[in-house]
Amino acid sequence: xxxxxxxxxxxDPRLPDPRLxxxxxxxxxxxxxxxxxxxxxxxxxxxxxxxxKMATWAADHGVREWFHAPFAWFGDRTAFRGPIAxxxxxxxxxxxxxxxxRIEEGMAFILDCAPVVDGAxxxxxxxxxxxxxxxxxxxxxxxxxxxxxxxxxxxxxRTMAEVSRAVDALCRRQGVEPRHxxxxxxxxxxxxxxxxxxPSPFAVARFGLRGVTELLRExxxxxxxxxxxxxxxxxSSDHAPVPGLWAVEPHLGFRDVGAxxxxxxxxxxxxxxxxxxxxxxxxxxxxxRRDLAKAA
Amino acid sequence: MxxxxxxxxxxxxxxxxxxxxxxxxxxxxxxxxxxxxxxxxGVVADLAADHRVITYDVxxxxxxxxxxxxxxxxxxRLMADLATVLDHAAPSGKVHLVGHxxxxxxxxxxxxxxxxxxxxxxxxxxxxxxxxIAFATxxxxxxxxxxxxxxxxxxxxxxxxxxxxxxxxxxAPALWRGGVxxxxxxxxxxxxxxxxxxRPGQMRDGINGVNLYRANFRERMIGPKPQTVDxxxxxxxxxxxPFAAPATFDGLAKWVPNLTREEIAAGHWLPLxxxxxxxxxxxxxxxxxxxxxxxxxxxxxxxxxxxxxAGAGPLAGRQALVTGAGSGxxxxxxxxxxxxxxxxxxxxxxxxxxxxxxxLVRLVGVEAxxxxxxxxxxxxxxxxxxxVDAERGPVDIVVNNAGIGLAGSFLDTSDADWRRxxxxxxxxxxxxxxxxxxxxxxxxxxxxxxxxxxxxxYMPARGLSAYAATKAAVLMMSxxxxxxxxxAGIGVTAVCPGIIDTGITDRTxxxxxxxxxxxxxxxxxxxxxxxxxxxxxxxxxRIVASIEGNNPVARVGLEAVLGDALGRLxxxxxRRLAKAxxxxx
Numbered sequence: 001x002x003x004x005x006x007x008x009x010x011x012d013p014r015l016p017d018p019r020l021x022x023x024x025x026x027x028x029x030x031x032x033x034x035x036x037x038x039x040x041x042x043x044x045x046x047x048x049x050x051x052x053k054m055a056t057w058a059a060d061h062g063v064r065e066w067f068h069a070p071f072a073w074f075g076d077r078t079a080f081r082g083p084i085a086x087x088x089x090x091x092x093x094x095x096x097x098x099x100x101x102r103i104e105e106g107m108a109f110i111l112d113c114a115p116v117v118d119g120a121x122x123x124x125x126x127x128x129x130x131x132x133x134x135x136x137x138x139x140x141x142x143x144x145x146x147x148x149x150x151x152x153x154x155x156x157x158r159t160m161a162e163v164s165r166a167v168d169a170l171c172r173r174q175g176v177e178p179r180h181x182x183x184x185x186x187x188x189x190x191x192x193x194x195x196x197x198x199p200s201p202f203a204v205a206r207f208g209l210r211g212v213t214e215l216l217r218e219x220x221x222x223x224x225x226x227x228x229x230x231x232x233x234x235x236s237s238d239h240a241p242v243p244g245l246w247a248v249e250p251h252l253g254f255r256d257v258g259a260x261x262x263x264x265x266x267x268x269x270x271x272x273x274x275x276x277x278x279x280x281x282x283x284x285x286x287x288x289r290r291d292l293a294k295a296a
Numbered sequence: 297m298x299x300x301x302x303x304x305x306x307x308x309x310x311x312x313x314x315x316x317x318x319x320x321x322x323x324x325x326x327x328x329x330x331x332x333x334x335x336x337x338g339v340v341a342d343l344a345a346d347h348r349v350i351t352y353d354v355x356x357x358x359x360x361x362x363x364x365x366x367x368x369x370x371x372x373r374l375m376a377d378l379a380t381v382l383d384h385a386a387p388s389g390k391v392h393l394v395g396h397x398x399x400x401x402x403x404x405x406x407x408x409x410x411x412x413x414x415x416x417x418x419x420x421x422x423x424x425x426x427x428x429i430a431f432a433t434x435x436x437x438x439x440x441x442x443x444x445x446x447x448x449x450x451x452x453x454x455x456x457x458x459x460x461x462x463x464x465x466x467x468a469p470a471l472w473r474g475g476v477x478x479x480x481x482x483x484x485x486x487x488x489x490x491x492x493x494x495r496p497g498q499m500r501d502g503i504n505g506v507n508l509y510r511a512n513f514r515e516r517m518i519g520p521k522p523q524t525v526d527x528x529x530x531x532x533x534x535x536x537x538p539f540a541a542p543a544t545f546d547g548l549a550k551w552v553p554n555l556t557r558e559e560i561a562a563g564h565w566l567p568l569x570x571x572x573x574x575x576x577x578x579x580x581x582x583x584x585x586x587x588x589x590x591x592x593x594x595x596x597x598x599x600x601x602x603x604x605x606a607g608a609g610p611l612a613g614r615q616a617l618v619t620g621a622g623s624g625x626x627x628x629x630x631x632x633x634x635x636x637x638x639x640x641x642x643x644x645x646x647x648x649x650x651x652x653x654x655x656l657v658r659l660v661g662v663e664a665x666x667x668x669x670x671x672x673x674x675x676x677x678x679x680x681x682x683x684v685d686a687e688r689g690p691v692d693i694v695v696n697n698a699g700i701g702l703a704g705s706f707l708d709t710s711d712a713d714w715r716r717x718x719x720x721x722x723x724x725x726x727x728x729x730x731x732x733x734x735x736x737x738x739x740x741x742x743x744x745x746x747x748x749x750x751x752x753x754y755m756p757a758r759g760l761s762a763y764a765a766t767k768a769a770v771l772m773m774s775x776x777x778x779x780x781x782x783x784a785g786i787g788v789t790a791v792c793p794g795i796i797d798t799g800i801t802d803r804t805x806x807x808x809x810x811x812x813x814x815x816x817x818x819x820x821x822x823x824x825x826x827x828x829x830x831x832x833x834x835x836x837x838r839i840v841a842s843i844e845g846n847n848p849v850a851r852v853g854l855e856a857v858l859g860d861a862l863g864r865l866x867x868x869x870x871r872r873l874a875k876a877x878x879x880x881x
Contacts, residue, residue, distance in 0.1 A: 135659050172799060173649070175627055175656045254659065255631075 019120070019194055020266065023245060024277050026115065026122035027264055031281055033057050033070075034111040034126035041130050043105055047072040047098035050111065058115050065199035067114035067121045067192065067211040074101045076256035078108040078127070085182035097206065108136045108257045114211075114247075116199060121192040121211060123247035125262030126281065139252045139259035142174050144286045146250045147275070150188075151265070154241050154273040161237035164188045167250055168233055179253035180260070184230075189248040191218055191229035192264065241271045305380040306373060311359040312352025314385050316344030321417075321582050322386045324350045326378070327567075328397020328423060329505040330480075332358030332497060335396070338571025343578060350385045354399070356504030358497060369504075369511040371405050378402065379411040390417035392582045396567055397539075398508055400424040408523040418585040419525075420578055422532040422566055425544050427512065429551050431520035437606055448543050448606070455539050462509040472502040487538060488563040528554040530581040531601065532574070535742065535785070537564045546604045556581075556597030557604060557613075561742040561785030573740060596689030599663065603637050610844060612637030617684065617691045619671050619728055620698030622649025624798030625748060625791075627656070628836035629695050634660035636840060641688055643669040643680060644698070671698045671724030672716070681731040690739055693843060696728035697748040699766075701804030703817075706761040708808025714762060721766035722773075729777060733786065742785030744843045747774045751794045751856035754863050756874035767792075771849075778848055787846040792860075793835045794853025795828040828853075 037053045054070035077084055077099070084095040103109060107130050114123035129136040149170055153163040167188060171178040180188055193214050202209035218229040228236040231246060244267060251260035264276040298315040312333065323343060325336045333351040340349050353360040355377055356369065363369065382391060393416050395403030404426030406412040407419050437445035462468050476483070477499035484490040495501075529552050533542050542559065549555050558577070560566065566574050584594060596615055603613020616633045620626040622644030630640045634657040642657065642664060644650035650666035657664035665688065669680045684691060699721045702713060725747050736743035752760055753767040774790035781788060801821035806814045835852045842850040851857050863870045 138655070138659055172623070173652070175631075175652055254656065 020276065022118050022120040022194075023122065023192075023264055026117035026120040027124060027277055028279075029058075029061070029063075029117050030113055030115050030122040030124040031126065033061075033113055033115065034124060035281060037111060038109070038126060038128055041103055041109065043130065044102050046100050046102050047074055047077070048100065050074075050103075050109070051098040054111060054113050058113070063115040063117065065116040065195070065201065065210070066203065066206075066208045067116055067123055068208065069203065069206040070098075070111065070113035071096070071206075072098045072112070073110045073258075074103045075107045077101055078110045078258035079177075079253040079256050080179040080182040080251065080258055081253070081256065085179075103130050105131045106133050108133050108259065110258065110260060112260075112262065116195055116208065116211070119195050119197075121195060121247075122264065123190075123192055123249075123262055125249055125251070125260045127259035127261065133257065135254055135257040136259050139176065139254060139257065140282065140285065141289070142176060142252055143250060143259065143261055143282065145170060145174075146252075147261070147283075150248060150250070151273050151275065154267070154271075157240075157271075159238045160231050160241055161233055161235065161239075164231060164233040164237060171252065174252070176252040176254045178251070179258050180249055180251040183249070183251070186232045186234065187230045188233070188250060189231040189246040189265070191215065191242075192245050192247050193218075241267045241273060243267045243269045243271065245276070301384060303380055303384050305355075305377045307363050307368065308355045308361045308377070310352055310355065310377055310381060312350065312381060312385065314348060314350050315340060316347050316349045318348060320347040321586055322348045322350060322389065322391040323578065323582065324378075324382070324386070324391045324393050326393070326395045326399030326402050327351070327354065327357070328395075328399045329508060330357075330498065330502040331397070332495070332501055334358070334495070335565070335567050339567050339575045339578070342572055342575035346579070347582070348386075350381065350391070352381050352385075354402075356507065357501045362500075362504050366507045366510045369507040371402065371512050374402050375405055375409045375411055378406055379415075382412065382415050386415075390415055392416075392418045392420070392578070392585065394420040394578055395422070395424075397423040397564070398505070401427055401512075404429070404525075407525050407527050407529070413527070416527050418528045418530070418581060420530040420532065420581055422574075423534065423537060423540055423564055425540070425548070426522070426525075426551075427516035428520040428522040429548065430544060431517050432522040433547050433606075435520070441606065444607070448541070452541050452544050455537075455541055458539075459509055459513060462506045463513070468506045469503045472499050472506075477502055484565070484568075488565055488569060490565055490568050492568065522551055525552040526554075528581075528585050529556070530577065530597070531555060531557045532566065532577060533557065533559045534562045534564060534566055535559050536562055539564050543606075546608075547606050548604070549601045550605075552601075555601040556594050557601035558593075558597050559600075559741050561740050570740070592685060592687050592689030594689070599639055609636050611693075611840075613639075614692035615639045615641070615688060615690065616693035616695060617641040617643065617728075617732065618653075618695040618697055619643050619669065619724065620645075621653045621666075622646045624800060625793065625796065625832045625835045625839075626695070626697040627653045628832035629697065629746075629839050630657050630664070631660060632833070632836035632840045633693065633695075634662045634664070637662060638693065639663040639688075641665055641667065641684060641691070643667045643671075645670050670720075671696070671727060672719035674723075674727055677724075677727040677731055681735070685735070690735065690741065691732050691743070692736075692741070693744045693746070694728055694732040695746040695748070695839065696725040696770075697746075698724050699748060699800075701800045702763050702807065703759050703804055703821075704807030704809065705759060709762050710807070713805065713807055717762050717766055721763070722769045725770050726773065729773070729788075733777070733781060736786050737781070737784045740784070742787075744787040744789070744846070745774075745777065745781070746789045746791060746839055746843065747771075748791045748793070749774065751792045751851065751853070751859050753790075753792055755859040756870065758874060758877060775848065787843070789839070789842040789847055790849050791835065791839055791842070792849060792851045792856050794830060794851075794855035794859070795825055796830050796832060796835055796853070797822075797825045797828065798832045801825050 050072035051070040110127045112125045153166050195210050200210050222228050227239045227242050246265045248265050249262035261282045267273045300313045302311050327333050327335045332353045343349050356362040393403050400421045401424045481492045481494050484492050600613035616638045618626050618630045621630045621642035639662050640657045642650045642653040647668035654664035654666040670676050702717050747770050749770040750767040752764040753771040771790045778788035806817045830853045838850045838852050
């Protein structure tokens, strides 16, 4: 699939499309996995243990392949400052991987997993705190404006880089840092695809072989056609919205705490964008807080 | 009315007087060592207008008689004396107690002693801590912090050398006899600049009072028995006290839940050097305890008392006002100060932006409020200052940061452009420094004024004539102001950042070009500033360091440092460089 030849199944995301439905299911599954493990977090648990728990939970529920194996970050590592933000190998940095940091009461966490369910890739990010952390709460609140901004800006005909820069500008107004700049290639979002055929157990540095191959294929195609599967503020993203599915992951940081969401966005062949699914934990949280404020 | 009394208390006869307004609130003033009750004369003259003021000579001092032996000076006897004085001079109701130096040590005892504590409505302490609490705190610190507690302990030990010397037999009395008594007025003059007359009783007070130390220190040092103090306490800390380091009073809020603290840039003998200020503080506190309004100064005092704990740093519990706090250097400075425990008043012309900064500051864990203010308008700044007085109390640090950018040729810069720029970049800083500087000077608590200038203040460049001129004005004004306010203990820092990626370029006005051209130039300038990648956080960190180190100028960024050096080495080369057109195309 490419910009020139959009996937016919994605022509109108509002129509019940069996493939979009499988992405929605995969995404629900991935969030269920993160929520299940988040509920099991206890003081003293390490990032590796949490990541392992996600992998086990998903495997128990039939997952055989990952776009990337689960990640978990605790405490100041959620802010992606220091070694974790060093841009070696284009951002693929060993400090990224789950480590031996132990979670404590009040500490922020981010769980990030990308299972392949029936060929559909979901890539999600789930943020929270063990107990209460006011900074995490604030950042989760702040993310709401980003979710609406990204869709609104795209639908106003901005280039993808301009939308990413609008996210940067909103961060500046909010006084938080766009920490997704520390991701590989500093991406706000990246493409995900349907992986046809049998699942493959092979992985390179926690990234599934088939997912990586697919991305590389898109990098080549994008180079030919003038677009990039890695959506960032850089000039390589200065192009019109490219139809397909994007895993969008704004990651905000304030001092030594970070929070993100990651979810799938559909861009139709007409370039119109919308979120694949609104029934997600962070969206439900905002709704609940609005209801609460209204009741008060 | 004035009434003298002589009353018997155990083996001694105490001499004192009651003066002032018969139906006013009763205030008892206890003097320290080596003074007698006349040390309060200036304070009494002021307070007597609306208070019933009780003073007396502590046993062994002034015209009170002295007990036999060291044991007669034990705190237990001193408390019995105070109870006797209260029974005689204020037989009903409660009194407001004030203690200086040894009188303060007695006061701390009186607020926990079963014979006196129910008679005390409030306590104002100056110049000395509670021996029990001070020694207990010291022991706790040595136990928990070990080596880290040593510098503070040594600092206080250096100031308390005389306490150790007083434990030696013969030495101190011999010195008093040998000439210290005669030289005492000159010693006061040298130490604190006090012009005092020689008192005939000075030698007797000096010699007898040594027994206060001998009778009490060892016991309290070995077995301190700290107790929670229930009455409201006002602690006045003289920052220049040669005998009690301000750190001696840190961590006190743990034992005194209702504690308000104020620091005064003065020496040990506040009753002699600042009688008017002291009377004012006592009057305000008495009024508050008697049912008056809880104004901003007490709120600030309580925050300061709570913030002053061991290891909290010199800025903890203080209050800062930052202008232009809605973005860039202002917001970063507000957050950096908050990280040092400073409460923040964030002002900006954009209230929503200021409120966002206040939200972020609160997340750091201190108090913050936001106010809208156009610094260029005097009326708005005056209203802000009055609001702060009433609601937030004294400002210890003011950061005059609000400023705007303007670029383009001098001949294209209109009168209106100039006026707006001068109003915000120059008058805004002047209003802030003047209004809050005045308040700092009046309060005599010291403080710090930070004025944000720019490296453009000393680096000429074509196209920056207006902006650079305003920043040069700020730099020079700050330097002069620093010289002027130094004696009041108020520091002034001018900050000269280089190219900082703050978003100022998104709002800079480029004169003499079309709207489209202006938008393009803004973008180009922002890209250049982003590429330099020097952040507002870097500047904020330097501002905080400059406040702590009281630095005159903070140049931030290599270009700011090199520009300064080049301007000194070769002004001619600097002028030639100014001709280069560096404006973004």
